Amino acid sequence: MSEERNRQSKKELFTKKKGSSTGKVFTLLGVLVIGAVAAWFLLGQGASDGIAAVKAExxxxxxxxxxxxxGQAHFFKLATGKGDIKFFVVKSVDGVMRAAFDACDVCYREKKGYRQEGDFMVCNNCGQKFRTDLVNEVKGGCNPAPLARRVESNQILIAKADIVGGGWYFGL
Structure with a gap:
């Protein structure tokens, strides 16, 4: 009798009807939805390059x-019809609010910009360091390219025309 059960079990394994494809379709759809959500976060809405988008009014x-x-550098980008123009604003060690393009006259072609290390802005391409209190003061070379700004009350005002004028740093 046990031999008969073994034969029957083996026969069922090989002749067992496959389940409906509905479960597989739902599983596949679930995987696709999860993949799309992950892509949205990684590549779209959820992704962040740490640069805040601004608009001119x-x-x-x-x-x-x-x-x-x-005292931290805050990075921004202004979208144009041709691409983004990046800049940063930092309150320097002497208490002045300063602004500069996230590029310089020398390394702009590499499009690597700057990072902050303490009281210095550091070129991400060549590694040269520049004191924050010299941003907007020293021009040329690998210094952060100055960006004109005006301080009124509790606002920093940067003319859109001045930002767009630096578009060449970003290939625009």
Missing amino acids: NGFVNLTISDLDD
Whole structure:
């Protein structure tokens, strides 16, 4: 009798009807949905390059100083029809709010910009360091390219025309 059961079990293994394809379709759809959500976060909405997008209103980008006066460089990008123009604002060691393009006259072709290390802005391409209190003061070479700004009350105002004028640093 046990031999008969073994034969029957083996026969069922080989002749067992496959389940419906509905379960497989739902499984595949679930995997696709999860993949799409992951791609959205990694490549789209959820991805962040650490650079805040800004818009100009009435010809100016307006930034609130109290959001930026922590001594850290804050990076921004202004979208144009041809691409983004990147810049940063930093409250330097002497307490002045300063602005510069995230590029310089020498290394701009590499499109690597700057990072902050303490009281210095460091070129991500060549590694040269520049004190934050010299941003907007020293021009040329590998210094961060100055960006004109105006301080009014608790606002930093940067003319859109001045930002767009630096588009050549970004191949625009």
